[in-house]
Amino acid sequence: MNDSGGNAERKRLRRPSQERTSQRDPERTRAAILEAATREFAENGMGGARVDAIAERAGTNKRMLYHYFGDKEQLYLKVLEEAYVGIRTAERALHIGDRSPEEGIGELALFTWRYFLQHPEFLSLLGTENLHRARWLRQSVRLKELHSHLIGELSQVLEQGKKQGVFIETADPLHVYLTIASLGYFYLSNQYTLSTIFGRDLIEPAHLNAWERHIVHVTLASIKR
Amino acid sequence: MNDSGGNAERKRLRRPSQERTSQRDPERTRAAILEAATREFAENGMGGARVDAIAERAGTNKRMLYHYFGDKEQLYLKVLEEAYVGIRTAERALHIGDRSPEEGIGELALFTWRYFLQHPEFLSLLGTENLHRARWLRQSVRLKELHSHLIGELSQVLEQGKKQGVFIETADPLHVYLTIASLGYFYLSNQYTLSTIFGRDLIEPAHLNAWERHIVHVTLASIKR
DNA sequence: CAAGCCGGTAACTAAACAGTTACTTGATGG
């Protein structure tokens, strides 16, 4: 114990633990693999992603990938779960009930659009997972409750708006969220074919801003009395 | 010359060209490969699709596939082109300008939704192509003009509605089409993850009908004065 | 009827792939 303390001390003096030069760092390796896998799966889908490519992007090798994550499918599921946790966590910080119902819904629409815009890999992962009919997501045990908070809060805001007479009585929380998500998802995830067939570069800032305003307009127009 | 004519006559008597029993039928083989490829690419994406699987589904073998279509990528592009031709051809038969502007837009929304619902393979192909940033569609020379008709007709209907004072002045044809397509595409293509995370089976007829009405409602609410 | 062409088959090949095994390096505890 004493010896070991002395040893540790001596080593800390030679090589401070904060600025380590060693390549050995389990947490960093694990995180690097997860990030590399997110990009590889997002760019190439489940079928097109290459385990070797993930290892290379992470600056490590396949052995470590299998060591930390089991196999390709488990790694993919982990990536997908983390992506969902990311957006739902950011959503919770919104507190859409703090302002007027109209502003709250507008805020949710803006947030969703901007999150999609800044996280294209999330959209790609959703696309891949749906191509496979949610084969892996269905196996996830972590994600059942993650999403109920969103619908619950949205439901409250809609009720408040109905009481105040600004929203129509038939406004449904799931429909409202699906409307917001639809308008953002389709525009961004299909931007490449759309830009090609309609001859307009949809990713240009001017077009992006116009679509952002459009999403808010459509969402509110569909529920306002 | 005379001999050949006599020979042909004799053979035609034995085996009429209309009801051939032979397995040899270039057109049928070609069409079978194209249909099998459509299903395989739609179900598995470009990376996940297997050339052997396409040949087997078509009731032929790889040799014929390479004979008629060159290679996997050219076959995929052909499948994608045919899918676009399919929806744009069906759209042309609509004549959305024949009724009132409001009915015309509602009709286009209904048509698009129902076409998406009946052609899930079209949605999958779009998803796959966008994952690859329209890599193959961009190479297509056939598809540049195919889509202008849609925007042109939609533009006329919107103008008419503006003159009649039923539509807002800011209504934009591309935005209106993207709105309709967004609401149909997202709901259907993401139905598997959505059903999983929200615990509702979105493909149930009751939910489908509700969403159909919702699409028409949202589209019109967003452009009505 | 004979020659050759075209639709079609099946077995093959080289490369790419997911996953494994045998091994090395370095930190820690006694």
Add this chain to the structure above:
DNA sequence: CCATCAAGTAACTGTTTAGTTACCGGCTTG
């Protein structure tokens, strides 16, 4: 300072894959 164990490397393996080659057989044409 040595034993141990975890982090990390690289070469290997069996299988799958896109694409090819060698061959078959029947229809058409001269």
